[in-house]
Amino acid sequence: MWTRWASYSLRVNHHGGATVMPVILHGPGYSTYARTARLALEEKGVAYELNEVDILTGKGHAPEHLARHPWGKVPAFEHDGFTLFETLAITRYVDEAFPGPALQPSDVKARARMTQICSVVDSYGYAAIVGKLFWQEAIVPMQGGTPNAEIAAEGLKVTRQVLDVLEGLAAGDLLCGGSVSLADLHLLPVVEYLRMTKEGGAAFAAKPKLSAWWETMNARPAVVKTRPKLG
Ligand SMILES: N[C@@H](CCC(=O)N[C@@H](CS)C(=O)NCC(=O)O)C(=O)O
Numbered sequence: 321m322w323t324r325w326a327s328y329s330l331r332v333n334h335h336g337g338a339t340v341m342p343v344i345l346h347g348p349g350y351s352t353y354a355r356t357a358r359l360a361l362e363e364k365g366v367a368y369e370l371n372e373v374d375i376l377t378g379k380g381h382a383p384e385h386l387a388r389h390p391w392g393k394v395p396a397f398e399h400d401g402f403t404l405f406e407t408l409a410i411t412r413y414v415d416e417a418f419p420g421p422a423l424q425p426s427d428v429k430a431r432a433r434m435t436q437i438c439s440v441v442d443s444y445g446y447a448a449i450v451g452k453l454f455w456q457e458a459i460v461p462m463q464g465g466t467p468n469a470e471i472a473a474e475g476l477k478v479t480r481q482v483l484d485v486l487e488g489l490a491a492g493d494l495l496c497g498g499s500v501s502l503a504d505l506h507l508l509p510v511v512e513y514l515r516m517t518k519e520g521g522a523a524f525a526a527k528p529k530l531s532a533w534w535e536t537m538n539a540r541p542a543v544v545k546t547r548p549k550l551g
Pocket of ligand 1: 351352354395407442
């Protein structure tokens with residue numbers, strides 16, 4: 321399904337007319353990684369089309385999507401004939417290629433912290449929080465299966481460690497201080513699902529800095545607009 325958003329980037333062609341050059345993001349509304357890319361587009365005010373490739377029904381491995389992403393994952397991105405996959409590459413490109421508020425701190429240490437937090441989310445947080453905890457508690461029952469308590473417990477153990485680390489790294493109401501950065505946008509969709517789990521939600525609520533961060537982020541129009549509709 322194609323969802324059309326506000327407008328397109330325009331380019332003047334050799335006849336002097338305007339050629340429509342849409343930004344396209346391939347990925348479903350429920351995907352955390354696709355939501356991170358959308359958050360970056362929304363925060364920058366970039367108009368885009370969303371092609372909701374439904375990975376839960378195998379569409380990620382259809383030939384047309386494998387041509388966009390060799391591992392059949394989402395998101396994949398297109399702008400002006402330029403294609404990308406891997407969310408951090410996409411969000412950095414969106415920040416650097418378009419006008420609008422900067423989503424990466426100019427201070428070198430704050431920027432390194434931002435990359436570190438994105439990497440913690442990607443390397444440890446997502447697999448534990450979404451891949452194990454949320455998956456067993458929410459997706460498996462939704463698909464008619466029986467949750468595996470051992471996998472959920474493994475997920476919760478790593479989740480607690482990730483939360484301890486992030487609580488320690490967070491600068492304040494925004495993870496890198498100053499204004500919203502890619503670190504906030506990479507973490508937010510994962511936390512949305514974490515808060516829906518019983519013990520994960522409680523572990524998150526026990527973290528004062530992260531809880532204040534959530535309240536700040538949750539009020540942002542981009543966050544409200546991209547909130548997944550589940551069920
Ligand atoms: N390293 C990738 C991870 C993307 C990813 O794991 N996306 C999930 C959805 S949130 C996905 O496509 N899962 C389907 C699958 O693994 O087949 C990125 O940064 O974009």
